[in-house]
Amino acid sequence: MNNKQLKLADLAKLAGVSTSTVSRALNDNPLIKQETRDKLKQLAKQHNFSLNTAASRLRSQKTNVVAVIINFDSGTEQSINDPFLLKVVGEINLALNKQGLELLLSNSFMAGDDWANYFINSRRADGIIVVGQGKDPTNIEAAAAAGVPLVVWGDPKTPSNYPIVGSDNFVGGRLATEHLLATGAKNILFLGDPGHAEIGERYRGYLAAINSAKAIPHVVSIDITSGAAYQGINQLLVAKGLCFDGIMACSDMVALGAMKALKERYISIPNDVALVGFDDIAMADISHPSLSSIKQNTQQASVILVEKLLAQLQGHFAESQVIEIELVNRQSSKR
Amino acid sequence: MNNKQLKLADLAKLAGVSTSTVSRALNDNPLIKQETRDKLKQLAKQHNFSLNTAASRLRSQKTNVVAVIINFDSGTEQSINDPFLLKVVGEINLALNKQGLELLLSNSFMAGDDWANYFINSRRADGIIVVGQGKDPTNIEAAAAAGVPLVVWGDPKTPSNYPIVGSDNFVGGRLATEHLLATGAKNILFLGDPGHAEIGERYRGYLAAINSAKAIPHVVSIDITSGAAYQGINQLLVAKGLCFDGIMACSDMVALGAMKALKERYISIPNDVALVGFDDIAMADISHPSLSSIKQNTQQASVILVEKLLAQLQGHFAESQVIEIELVNRQSSKR
DNA sequence: GAACTTTATGCAAACGTTTGCAATTATTTT
DNA sequence: AAAATAATTGCAAACGTTTGCATAAAGTTC
Numbered sequence: 001m002n003n004k005q006l007k008l009a010d011l012a013k014l015a016g017v018s019t020s021t022v023s024r025a026l027n028d029n030p031l032i033k034q035e036t037r038d039k040l041k042q043l044a045k046q047h048n049f050s051l052n053t054a055a056s057r058l059r060s061q062k063t064n065v066v067a068v069i070i071n072f073d074s075g076t077e078q079s080i081n082d083p084f085l086l087k088v089v090g091e092i093n094l095a096l097n098k099q100g101l102e103l104l105l106s107n108s109f110m111a112g113d114d115w116a117n118y119f120i121n122s123r124r125a126d127g128i129i130v131v132g133q134g135k136d137p138t139n140i141e142a143a144a145a146a147g148v149p150l151v152v153w154g155d156p157k158t159p160s161n162y163p164i165v166g167s168d169n170f171v172g173g174r175l176a177t178e179h180l181l182a183t184g185a186k187n188i189l190f191l192g193d194p195g196h197a198e199i200g201e202r203y204r205g206y207l208a209a210i211n212s213a214k215a216i217p218h219v220v221s222i223d224i225t226s227g228a229a230y231q232g233i234n235q236l237l238v239a240k241g242l243c244f245d246g247i248m249a250c251s252d253m254v255a256l257g258a259m260k261a262l263k264e265r266y267i268s269i270p271n272d273v274a275l276v277g278f279d280d281i282a283m284a285d286i287s288h289p290s291l292s293s294i295k296q297n298t299q300q301a302s303v304i305l306v307e308k309l310l311a312q313l314q315g316h317f318a319e320s321q322v323i324e325i326e327l328v329n330r331q332s333s334k335r
Numbered sequence: 336m337n338n339k340q341l342k343l344a345d346l347a348k349l350a351g352v353s354t355s356t357v358s359r360a361l362n363d364n365p366l367i368k369q370e371t372r373d374k375l376k377q378l379a380k381q382h383n384f385s386l387n388t389a390a391s392r393l394r395s396q397k398t399n400v401v402a403v404i405i406n407f408d409s410g411t412e413q414s415i416n417d418p419f420l421l422k423v424v425g426e427i428n429l430a431l432n433k434q435g436l437e438l439l440l441s442n443s444f445m446a447g448d449d450w451a452n453y454f455i456n457s458r459r460a461d462g463i464i465v466v467g468q469g470k471d472p473t474n475i476e477a478a479a480a481a482g483v484p485l486v487v488w489g490d491p492k493t494p495s496n497y498p499i500v501g502s503d504n505f506v507g508g509r510l511a512t513e514h515l516l517a518t519g520a521k522n523i524l525f526l527g528d529p530g531h532a533e534i535g536e537r538y539r540g541y542l543a544a545i546n547s548a549k550a551i552p553h554v555v556s557i558d559i560t561s562g563a564a565y566q567g568i569n570q571l572l573v574a575k576g577l578c579f580d581g582i583m584a585c586s587d588m589v590a591l592g593a594m595k596a597l598k599e600r601y602i603s604i605p606n607d608v609a610l611v612g613f614d615d616i617a618m619a620d621i622s623h624p625s626l627s628s629i630k631q632n633t634q635q636a637s638v639i640l641v642e643k644l645l646a647q648l649q650g651h652f653a654e655s656q657v658i659e660i661e662l663v664n665r666q667s668s669k670r
Numbered sequence: 671g672a673a674c675t676t677t678a679t680g681c682a683a684a685c686g687t688t689t690g691c692a693a694t695t696a697t698t699t700t
Numbered sequence: 701a702a703a704a705t706a707a708t709t710g711c712a713a714a715c716g717t718t719t720g721c722a723t724a725a726a727g728t729t730c
Contacts, residue, residue: 005456007716018680023718033678048449050457054392055716058685063389068440083617086421089440097445102459105403105428105438114383121340122385123686124437226621256621263623282418283618286561286591288598342686353710358688368708390686393715458716 006049015043026051057123066096066309067104067125069111071132071140082224084251084279088131088153091302099306113139116146127151127309133158133197149312151305155198156320163308163318165301167325169198172294173205175327176248176276179292181213183274183335185246189236190219191229191258192250199224199250202278206248224250229257237265245273246333252277252284252293259287259332275332289331297323341384350378361386392458401431401644402439402460404446406467406475417559419586419614423466423488426637434641448474451481462486462644468493468532484647486640490533491655498643498653500636502660504533507629508540510662511583511611514627516548518609518670520581524571525554526564526593527585534559534585537613541583559585564592572600580608581668587612587619587628594622594667610667624666632658 012019017040024032025040032040043049057063070085093103104125111118119125126149130140133154144150144162152164180188188210194203203219210217220236222228229249236243249255255277262273269275269289277284280295301323308318347354352375359367360375367375378384392398405420428438439460446453454460461484465475468489479485479497487499515523523545529538538554545552555571557563564584571578584590590612597608604610604624612619615630636658643653 008718009716019717020681020719021679024679027718031678036678048452048456050452052393052458052716054389054398054458055685056718057389058387058393058687059716059718061685065439083418083421086418086425090421093440093442094444097442102445103440104400105424105440107428107432109429110432110437117383117385121383123387123389226617230621253617253621256618260621260623260625282561282588283591286565286588286595287622288595290595343688344686354687355689355711356709359709362688366708371708387686390715391688393717394686394688396715 006047007052011040011044011047011049014047015040061123063123063126064100065102065104065125066127066129066306067106067111067115067119068092068129068131069106069108069115071130071134072108083253083281083283085131087281088298088302091298092129092131092305095299095302095306099310101306108139113142115139115143116148120146120148127313129153129305129309133164135196149309151309151312151318153301153305155201156322157201158197158320160320163312164320165305165308166198166323167294167296167301168322169201169325170205170208172278172296172325173202173248174209175205175325176202176278176292176294177206177209178213179327179329179333180246180248180274180276181209181215183246183270183333185274186215187218187244188215188246188248189244190217190248190250191222191232191254193221193224194219195221196224196250202248202250218244222254224254226253226257226260229254230261233258233261237261237267242267242272247273247275249275249277252279252281252291255291255293255332256283256287259291270331270333270335274335276327277332280328284328284330287332292330292333293328295326295328297325300324341382342387346375346379346382346384349382350375396458398458398461399435400437400439400460401462401464401641402441402446402450402454403427403464403466404441404443404450406465406469407443418588418616418618420466422616423633423637426633427464427466427640430634430637430641434645436641443474448477450474450478451483455481455483462648464488464640464644468499470531484644486644486647486653488636488640490536491657492536493532493655495655498647499655500640500643501533501658502629502631502636503657504536504660505540505543507613507631507660508537508583509544510540510660511537511613511627511629512541512544513548514662514664514668515581515583515609515611516544516550518581518605518668520609521550522553522579523550523581523583524579525552525583525585526557526567526589528556528559529554530556531559537583537585553579557589559589561588561592561595564589565596568593568596572596572602577602577607582608582610584610584612587614587616587626590626590628590667591618591622594626605666605668605670609670611662612667615663619663619665622667627665627668628663630661630663632660635659 008019012022025037096103128150130152150162154164154166156164156166190206192199194200220232222232277291277293280293284291284293311318343354347357360372431438463485465487485497489499489501491499491501525541527534529535555567557567612626612628615628619626619628646653
């Protein structure tokens with residue numbers, strides 16, 4: 001360990017210039033001669049110097065930090081373990097890093113209800129990315145109303161005064177259902193809770209497809225977990241027997257839970273029941289039969305989320321944006 | 336939005352006391368009379384006050400932030416999408432929050448090689464939690480040598496001058512293998528790369544069990560991904576046919592990849608091949624057949640990781656610690 | 671070569687907390 | 701009742717940057 005932590009003033013003394021010059025040089029300020037800049041940067045590297053971000057943030061009123069809030073509904077069992085949400089967080093992390101921003105990971109437990117206060121007024125972060133709309137938009141709306149730079153991963157069609165980036169859930173739901181219909185399924189279950197914004201859109205897409213095929217809709221409303229799906233399908237089978245021949249699941253985890261329940265009863269997938277999920281997580285490809293799914297382009301979405309946040313940080317306005325979505329056709333719906 | 340962001344001085348003026356008193360009151364300093372403390376806290380809440388963390392950190396030389404580094408090997412495809420690692424991160428987040436600490440999520444891309452410098456000297460964080468040892472401990476050792484408060488999730492038996500918390504991988508490997516032997520398997524494959532610290536221990540546990548049963552070890556060394564496992568097993572089957580009747584996989588994702596390859600060829604699990612994974616991720620329970628697995632108690636581990644980091648922050652020494660591990664017996668190895 | 675513009679650097683004042691020490695007031699001891 | 705002690709609070713100096721403004725040096729124009 002170094003005897004003493006170097007500060008800007010020390011570096012300045014070493015170089016025989018003022019602290020202002022060093023500060024500007026390290027920030028690549030064009031006021032400083034290129035030659036001087038290079039020299040000072042090299043000196044900094046050589047002496048293993050690193051800026052005190054606390055001081056820098058205090059003075060410049062900027063943190064270069066973005067808070068990412070994983071927004072669970074309190075009523076649900078969907079948790080920090082949800083692979084899809086975590087995948088999104090991972091990709092947001094990458095997208096932020098590429099812009100030189102850092103990621104403060106948070107959740108409702110830590111942040112409380114007043115996000116503007118907790119993150120922005122306290123200078124913990126410059127902006128917020130919310131992953132998941134949840135059922136209750138109160139916190140998000142309050143933060144947006146307080147003028148916080150904010151973007152949300154969710155359903156972009158939800159009317160809002162803040163930008164929402166997300167997949168075209170309606171089209172996704174319709175695509176999946178049309179695909180199931182095309183395989184010959186007549187009685188297609190929607191498996192998921194339409195009360196949730198994104199899932200609601202998927203449900204409406206499902207309804208649209210069902211209606212135009214003059215089929216009969218049927219919803220099994222469950223929590224967004226594989227366990228709930230497993231139980232839900234099991235109970236349905238016990239109560240009414242095999243009364244369906246297709247399932248449109250609101251997520252892959254839910255689909256996989258349903259798949260397990262079916263397989264345990266030796267109901268063939270896709271022959272007896274065709275199945276389509278949503279999200280296209282890694283497991284969709286690895287499950288057996290592999291799971292057809294609506295693929296969300298989370299990587300592209302993450303980049304756009306960060307762009308829109310950046311735009312707001314620079315005082316511009318940003319609109320919601322729909323990300324293209326596509327059906328990945330695998331074994332679970334092939335017949 | 337408020338007209339102006341309140342600061343400590345404003346609050347002090349409002350209350351008719353000095354800033355020192357307000358500062359101490361909000362930090363629950365016993366120097367301040369309880370009555371005054373309560374009054375000031377209420378006033379702060381009422382006015383929606385929140386401390387400027389930048390200023391606070393600058394002055395107090397403490398951030399209350401912990402950097403979490405997901406430590407991938409550059410050579411591997413194991414990614415931010417790995418559900419197990421993300422689960423660990425999620426639980427570390429919870430454990431940190433319970434101690435009032437925040438989580439700065441990072442990766443090698445952002446942090447570079449000199450972690451001490453990037454995180455600690457720059458006052459971005461007070462300490463570091465590294466998730467995953469990786470194959471190359473250079474960065475970790477350098478940081479530890481620089482005196483950085485640091486804990487690692489990994490293989491606790493690895494000799495180190497920093498605390499490593501993790502499961503008893505040797506016992507886990509042995510348990511899994513003994514279990515497979517007990518089901519009657521004779522030719523048990525180890526599926527995974529023993530060059531990786533934790534997996535190496537699992538491999539040695541496997542070897543111990545194999546040797547004491549006088550069976551013959553056989554390793555299929557692959558990258559830690561389900562895709563690699565799928566390909567690896569496929570290739571082996573093509574090249575040599577079904578030359579094994581048990582697989583000890585180094586992770587659940589790997590096991591699930593192998594499972595898919597087997598199922599595609601109508602090789603019965605567990606009858607033809609018994610299978611045990613490692614990690615006990617959510618999918619283990621949902622796959623069909625459900626996957627026997629060695630369960631790592633990530634929640635307990637996360638709490639301990641945070642405790643040990645806290646201890647170091649308070650200047651104490653912390654040792655590596657082994658977390659109990661247990662076999663979860665499911666269908667994939669039942670016969 | 672004087673007057674002006676351009677380029678490069680330095681001075682010093684913030685940014686908003688925390689904290690050692692001093693000062694004041696209340697309580698106890700002699 | 702004076703002296704000593706304990707309980708509260710305030711003063712003012714940090715913490716290490718960034719940045720508006722002033723200044724100095726160099727280059728340009730007439």
